[in-house]
Amino acid sequence: xxxxxxxxxxxxxxxxxxxxxxxxxxxxxxxxxxxxxxxxxxxxxxxxxxxxxxxxxxxxxxxxxxxxxxxxxxxxxxxxxxxxxxxxxxxxxxxx
Numbered sequence: 485x486x487x488x489x490x491x492x493x494x495x496x497x498x499x500x501x502x503x504x505x506x507x508x509x510x511x512x513x514x515x516x517x518x519x520x521x522x523x524x525x526x527x528x529x530x531x532x533x534x535x536x537x538x539x540x541x542x543x544x545x546x547x548x549x550x551x552x553x554x555x556x557x558x559x560x561x562x563x564x565x566x567x568x569x570x571x572x573x574x575x576x577x578x579x580x
Contacts, residue, residue, distance in 0.1 A: 485567055485577065486543055490530040490558040498557060505551035518546055520577070530558055540564060 492499050510533075513519040521534040537543040543562060552558045566579045 485565055485579070486535040486537060486540070487563045487565060488533040488535060488543075488547070489561040489563070490533070490552065491561070492528075492530050492558050494557050496528065498555075499552075502551045502555055502557055506557075509550050513546065 510519060510522055513535075518537050519533055519535055522531060524531050535543055535546075537546060540562065547553055547560055547562075553560065567577050568579065570577050
Protein backbone atom coordinates (compact mmCIF):
# COMPACT_ATOMS: atom_id res chain seq x y z
CA UNK A 485 0.00 0.00 0.00
CA UNK A 486 1.13 3.55 -0.63
CA UNK A 487 0.49 6.92 0.93
CA UNK A 488 0.95 9.77 -1.55
CA UNK A 489 1.44 13.24 -0.12
CA UNK A 490 0.91 16.09 -2.56
CA UNK A 491 2.43 19.48 -1.77
CA UNK A 492 1.21 22.41 -3.87
CA UNK A 493 3.97 24.41 -5.50
CA UNK A 494 1.72 26.88 -7.29
CA UNK A 495 -0.74 29.48 -5.92
CA UNK A 496 -4.23 28.25 -5.04
CA UNK A 497 -5.63 30.14 -8.05
CA UNK A 498 -3.64 27.76 -10.31
CA UNK A 499 -4.60 24.76 -8.17
CA UNK A 500 -8.28 25.67 -8.49
CA UNK A 501 -7.97 26.11 -12.27
CA UNK A 502 -6.85 22.48 -12.59
CA UNK A 503 -9.03 21.07 -9.79
CA UNK A 504 -11.95 19.85 -11.96
CA UNK A 505 -9.58 17.79 -14.15
CA UNK A 506 -7.79 16.48 -11.03
CA UNK A 507 -11.12 15.38 -9.53
CA UNK A 508 -12.01 13.53 -12.74
CA UNK A 509 -8.60 11.83 -12.62
CA UNK A 510 -9.24 10.79 -8.99
CA UNK A 511 -12.67 9.41 -9.91
CA UNK A 512 -11.15 7.32 -12.68
CA UNK A 513 -8.57 5.88 -10.26
CA UNK A 514 -11.30 5.04 -7.72
CA UNK A 515 -13.25 3.30 -10.49
CA UNK A 516 -10.28 1.04 -11.26
CA UNK A 517 -9.68 0.33 -7.55
CA UNK A 518 -6.27 2.03 -7.53
CA UNK A 519 -7.18 4.65 -4.92
CA UNK A 520 -8.85 3.96 -1.56
CA UNK A 521 -9.03 7.35 0.18
CA UNK A 522 -8.09 10.93 -0.62
CA UNK A 523 -8.55 14.45 0.63
CA UNK A 524 -7.14 17.91 1.19
CA UNK A 525 -4.56 18.79 3.79
CA UNK A 526 -5.57 21.31 6.45
CA UNK A 527 -4.41 24.00 5.98
CA UNK A 528 -4.87 23.68 2.22
CA UNK A 529 -1.27 23.09 1.15
CA UNK A 530 -1.83 19.85 -0.78
CA UNK A 531 -3.53 16.51 -0.40
CA UNK A 532 -3.21 12.88 0.65
CA UNK A 533 -4.06 9.75 -1.34
CA UNK A 534 -4.03 6.14 -0.15
CA UNK A 535 -3.37 3.72 -2.99
CA UNK A 536 -3.67 -0.05 -3.26
CA UNK A 537 -1.48 -0.25 -6.39
CA UNK A 538 0.98 -3.14 -6.05
CA UNK A 539 4.25 -1.55 -7.22
CA UNK A 540 5.94 1.83 -7.01
CA UNK A 541 6.59 1.73 -10.77
CA UNK A 542 2.90 1.19 -11.54
CA UNK A 543 1.95 3.97 -9.13
CA UNK A 544 4.41 6.40 -10.73
CA UNK A 545 2.85 5.71 -14.13
CA UNK A 546 -0.60 6.41 -12.68
CA UNK A 547 0.56 9.63 -11.00
CA UNK A 548 2.00 10.86 -14.30
CA UNK A 549 -1.60 10.94 -15.60
CA UNK A 550 -2.69 13.40 -12.89
CA UNK A 551 -3.31 16.91 -14.26
CA UNK A 552 -1.62 18.29 -11.13
CA UNK A 553 1.50 16.36 -12.12
CA UNK A 554 1.32 17.17 -15.83
CA UNK A 555 0.90 20.91 -15.16
CA UNK A 556 3.49 20.97 -12.34
CA UNK A 557 0.94 22.05 -9.74
CA UNK A 558 2.18 19.73 -6.98
CA UNK A 559 5.16 17.70 -5.82
CA UNK A 560 4.52 14.07 -4.86
CA UNK A 561 6.05 12.19 -1.95
CA UNK A 562 5.36 8.45 -2.10
CA UNK A 563 5.61 6.33 1.06
CA UNK A 564 5.18 2.57 0.84
CA UNK A 565 3.90 0.80 3.95
CA UNK A 566 2.48 -2.53 5.03
CA UNK A 567 -0.67 -2.17 7.15
CA UNK A 568 -0.65 -4.60 10.08
CA UNK A 569 -3.55 -3.23 12.14
CA UNK A 570 -6.85 -1.57 11.24
CA UNK A 571 -9.99 -0.31 12.89
CA UNK A 572 -13.32 -2.10 12.67
CA UNK A 573 -14.50 -2.39 9.09
CA UNK A 574 -11.06 -1.63 7.64
CA UNK A 575 -9.50 -5.04 8.20
CA UNK A 576 -9.48 -5.66 4.43
CA UNK A 577 -6.61 -3.16 4.22
CA UNK A 578 -4.25 -5.30 6.31
CA UNK A 579 -1.46 -7.02 4.37
CA UNK A 580 -1.76 -10.76 4.60
